[in-house]
Amino acid sequence: MKVPVPEVLLPADELGKVHFxxxxGAGLSGIARIMLARGIAVSGSDAKDSRTLEALRALGARCHVGHAADQVQDADTLIVSTAVREDNPEVVEARERGLRILPRSAALESVMQGRRVVAVAGTHGKTTTTSLLTVALQxxxxxxxxxxxxELNESGSNAHDGSGDVFVAEADESDGAFLVYSPFGALVTNVEADHLDNWGTEEAYHAAFSEFLDRIVEGGFxxxxxxxxxxxxxxxxxxxxGIDTVAVGESPDADLRAEGxxxxxxxxxxTVIDRGRRLGEVALQIPGRHYVLDALAALGAGLRLGFSFSDLKRGLESFTGTRRRMEHKGEAAGVRVYDSYAHHPNEIRGDLQAARALAGDGxxxxxxxxxxxxxxxxxxxxMGRELGAADEVVVMDVYVAREDPEPGVDGALVASHVPLRPEHVSFVRSWSATPAALxxxxxxxxxxxxxxxxxxxxxxPEVLELLGEREESADTGRETGLETDAHAD
Structure with missing residues (x-):
C-alpha cells in the first residue's frame, strides 16, 4: 500500500510508541533497530517468524507473528511496509483510531534528522555501495x-545508531522514497529504467533522479x-x-578513475587515479567489475567527507560483502554454492561475470x-538473454510478491529466451523440485x-544438503567396493 508522507516530519523521539x-523486512527492521537503540518503545508484526524478529525481541521489541487489530492498542505511530495491503487489520484499526501512519521513507527520515546524511541511490548496487561506504568510514x-x-557480513546487522555525525542510508527509488530525504551527500551508482509498475515510463523514472538532485542540501555533493x-x-x-560533483568510473571523463x-x-x-594523480592500489575481497565501480563511488564519497585514502582503502579491502550479494553459502561434493539478489538484466549480467571468475575451470x-x-x-x-552466460540454467516461476499473477507471464517466458541448447535450460515450476534439478x-x-x-x-542450503547426501552415498559405495575386493582376496 502507498502511504502519503506528511508535510511535517517529526524527529523519531517525538513519535511516541511505534508499531511496525x-x-x-529489510527496510523496517533496520529503522526499528535504530529506534530501539535510542530508547523508543517499539512493537511490530510480520506474517511469519524469523531470525530478524528474534534479534529485535532480544533488543527489546515486542514482535507478533500474524496481524491483528489489538496489537496496535497502545501505539501512537504506525509505520507500514509497502508490501502491506490496505485491508490489513492493524492498518484499518490505526485509521479508525486516527493514529499517525507513516511510510518507511518518512520513518527513516525521522531517525536521520540532525545528522549529515549520505544517501546512496541508483538502479543497481545500492546495498553494496552503502555497505562499502559504511565499512570504509568505520x-x-x-x-x-x-x-x-x-546485512553486513562483518556485523550481521542492517542498521546501527552510531556516535558520529554521518548517517549512511540506502535510498530506494522503487516507490519514490529517496525523494523524502535531504542528503548532504548523494551517491548515484547508475540510472536505468526499473520499477515501471510505479513510475509508468522510463522518462518518469529518470525525472525522479533529477528531482533527487534538488534534494541535496546547500553545500552538499x-x-x-x-x-x-x-x-x-x-x-x-x-x-x-552548481552542485559539487565527483564523477567516478573507468571513463576518461571521470574525476576519480579506476585503472588496471x-x-x-x-x-x-x-588502481585509483584522482584527477591525474595516482592515489594507490585497492584489492577488494569481492569479485566483479560492478563491485569495483561501487567501491570507487564509496571511496569518492569518503574522500569528499574529508577522510584519508589510506584509511578508506583499509576499510574497502576489509569488506567481505553483504548477505545475498554473491554470498558464499557453502561447498559439498566438490561444488561451491553462492546466492545473490540479482533480479534485473544488468544485475544478472554482472553477477554471472563474477561467477565466471570464481568458477575458474568449472x-x-x-x-x-x-x-x-x-x-x-x-x-x-x-533476463533470459543474460542467463545465456551460464552453462546450465534452471528458471523458476515468478515470485509474485505484492502483485497478482498474469496469464502468460511466468518463468517459462524467461526460459524461452535463454540462448542455450534446450538440454541446458529448463523451466521448473515447482519450487520444491528446484534443488534436485540443480x-x-x-x-x-x-x-x-x-x-x-x-x-x-x-x-x-537444500542444494548443499542434497550434494552432501550424494557425496555420502558415493563414499559408502566406494567403501563397500573396497570391502568386496578384500573378501575376494
Missing amino acids: VGIG HCGADPSFAIGG LVACVDDDGAAALVAEARTK LSFRGSTSTF RVVVAFQPHLVSRTRIFGAA VERARPGDLVLTLGAGDVTLVG
Whole structure:
C-alpha cells in the first residue's frame, strides 16, 4: 500500500510508541533497530517468524507473528511496509483510531534528522555501495549510523545508531522514497529504467533522479558513475545547477578513475587515479567489475567527507560483502554454492561475470527466480538473454510478491529466451523440485548460483544438503567396493 508522507516530519523521539507493520523486512527492521537503540518503545508484526524478529525481541521489541487489530492498542505511530495491503487489520484499526501512519521513507527520515546524511541511490548496487561506504568510514574511526537493505557480513546487522555525525542510508527509488530525504551527500551508482509498475515510463523514472538532485542540501555533493549513461547525464545536470560533483568510473571523463582492473578468483584489484594523480592500489575481497565501480563511488564519497585514502582503502579491502550479494553459502561434493539478489538484466549480467571468475575451470549452474509479474513482463526476454552466460540454467516461476499473477507471464517466458541448447535450460515450476534439478546438473568443480529477490535464497542450503547426501552415498559405495575386493582376496 502507498502511504502519503506528511508535510511535517517529526524527529523519531517525538513519535511516541511505534508499531511496525511488516517489521521483519529489510527496510523496517533496520529503522526499528535504530529506534530501539535510542530508547523508543517499539512493537511490530510480520506474517511469519524469523531470525530478524528474534534479534529485535532480544533488543527489546515486542514482535507478533500474524496481524491483528489489538496489537496496535497502545501505539501512537504506525509505520507500514509497502508490501502491506490496505485491508490489513492493524492498518484499518490505526485509521479508525486516527493514529499517525507513516511510510518507511518518512520513518527513516525521522531517525536521520540532525545528522549529515549520505544517501546512496541508483538502479543497481545500492546495498553494496552503502555497505562499502559504511565499512570504509568505520575504519576511519567515524562510527557512522547506517541503514542498509541487506546485512553486513562483518556485523550481521542492517542498521546501527552510531556516535558520529554521518548517517549512511540506502535510498530506494522503487516507490519514490529517496525523494523524502535531504542528503548532504548523494551517491548515484547508475540510472536505468526499473520499477515501471510505479513510475509508468522510463522518462518518469529518470525525472525522479533529477528531482533527487534538488534534494541535496546547500553545500552538499554528488558522486556518480559516468560509465553509466543515465548517471552521466545526472552529473552534467548537477554541474549546471552548481552542485559539487565527483564523477567516478573507468571513463576518461571521470574525476576519480579506476585503472588496471584485474580479477582473480574472489579478488578484484584496481588502481585509483584522482584527477591525474595516482592515489594507490585497492584489492577488494569481492569479485566483479560492478563491485569495483561501487567501491570507487564509496571511496569518492569518503574522500569528499574529508577522510584519508589510506584509511578508506583499509576499510574497502576489509569488506567481505553483504548477505545475498554473491554470498558464499557453502561447498559439498566438490561444488561451491553462492546466492545473490540479482533480479534485473544488468544485475544478472554482472553477477554471472563474477561467477565466471570464481568458477575458474568449472561450469556455472544457475537457478533464477524472476521477481514481480510487472518486471517479468517488461524485462523477461532480456533476463533470459543474460542467463545465456551460464552453462546450465534452471528458471523458476515468478515470485509474485505484492502483485497478482498474469496469464502468460511466468518463468517459462524467461526460459524461452535463454540462448542455450534446450538440454541446458529448463523451466521448473515447482519450487520444491528446484534443488534436485540443480544437483542433477552440477558436477565436481562447478559453481551453483541462485539468483533472484524472492525466496530462491532458501534453495542454496537444500542444494548443499542434497550434494552432501550424494557425496555420502558415493563414499559408502566406494567403501563397500573396497570391502568386496578384500573378501575376494
